[in-house]
Amino acid sequence: MRYGAGLLFLLLAMTGFSAEKGKLLYQRHCAACHGDRGAGGVGVPLALESFQSSITDRYLFNTIRYGRPGRVMPAFKRMTDEQINAIVRYVRSFTPHRKLVLSSAPVRGNAGAGKQLYRKHCAACHGLDGEGGKGTGVTFSRPRDLPIIAPALANSGFLRATTDQMIKTTLMRGRQGTPMQSFLKKGLSEQQINDIVAYVRSFEKAVKRKAAEKRVHLAKGHRQPIIKVKSGYDMATTISNLQKAIAASNYKLIRTQPLEQGLVQKGRENRRQTILYFCNFNQLNTALAIDPRVGLFLPCRLTVVETGKGVYIYAINPSRLAELYNNDRLSRICGAMRDTYLSIIEEATL
Ligand code: HEC
Ligand code: HEC
Known part of the structure; x- marks a missing residue:
């Protein structure tokens, strides 16, 4: 007892x-x-x-x-x-709610018909290709009082987490209290909703193809001595995206300066060439202790250059430089550094 x-x-x-x-x-x-x-x-x-x-x-x-x-x-x-x-x-524990019981029956629909319906009823909020609400959900700078943003549907995380029946439930019922309405109430038939579900599911292919392209792209970046990536953003946005991505990767931004600073008269530097210095002091000290010559390419730096063709981000591939030193420990650190560069650049150019 x-x-x-x-x-x-x-x-x-x-x-x-x-x-x-x-x-x-x-x-x-x-x-x-x-x-x-x-x-x-x-x-x-x-x-x-x-x-x-x-x-x-x-x-x-x-x-x-x-x-x-x-x-x-x-x-x-x-x-x-x-x-x-x-x-x-x-x-x-936030809210009392009903437990969702879903049938396990697959949702059968015609993705082709679903595509037309999607363009008409969903694209305005979720994006033509399911990329999600414009300018929101991808940035911290969004004012807080805007309406709820439409999530990305052509997204590996979403497609992996959800099931056909859950998407269908959301379309049938909507989400009261958000801009997402019930499409049954808006006059679509259950079959039409099934067609849309089939179309949303078909985003999986596009998502996989994109991921594969990105992997190839990054794999190429692994071997090139100079990493060069075109940014889809303007100069100022690219720099600000990089600064945020650097902070988010646990690196400290040391400074952002025109490439020509100190080389030409103050105020006359070319503003279309900017260099960002950043550092992870732990990593720097470890690398310096292994071989002081890493001072040649540390602290980390990324260069942003605007040309007539667009904005480009350049970096020396630390991993390729490390090969010159023939030191496995250093190579490992520099490999990690290269991966961080690539992920910072990827994050900033998404
Ligand atoms: C007026 C804008 C708007 C329209 C039109 C709209 N949605 Fe939504 N949708 C939203 C918003 C906003 C949310 C997020 C709701 C929330 O916070 O729970 C959402 C949520 C969803 C979700 C859940 C996503 C998730 O991450 O949980 C799915 C699936 C979805 N919508 C699919 C569709 C489809 C398919 C259509 C067209 C038939 C559609 N929506 C039309 C705004 C919209
Ligand atoms: C940096 C901001 C941020 C953090 C931190 C964050 N989320 Fe989110 N979360 C979002 C955004 C933005 C979305 C909508 C995704 C989109 O726009 O595609 C989202 C979507 C979601 C969704 C899907 C909602 C839906 O309608 O289906 C869930 C669930 C969720 N988050 C839970 C969490 C939980 C739990 C945590 C902590 C472990 C967390 N999030 C941390 C920003 C964040």
């Missing part, structure tokens, strides 16, 4: 502990974007009954694990399953 009570106490303490843990993890990793109790902000609201009743725990779990690559929503790759489950339970 005493034993049983002790066990019960332990169990209660453990569940209490897990709830507290979920709350702490949520506050640390999610609240800044989704609001303290899920009211939304840069991130979509999570506390709405209409949202909670149209998704599964599995969906929440996978969304946290895989994130939404290319959008603001990060992937929490290093969290343990247990930590993610604790967050899921905490998010579920």
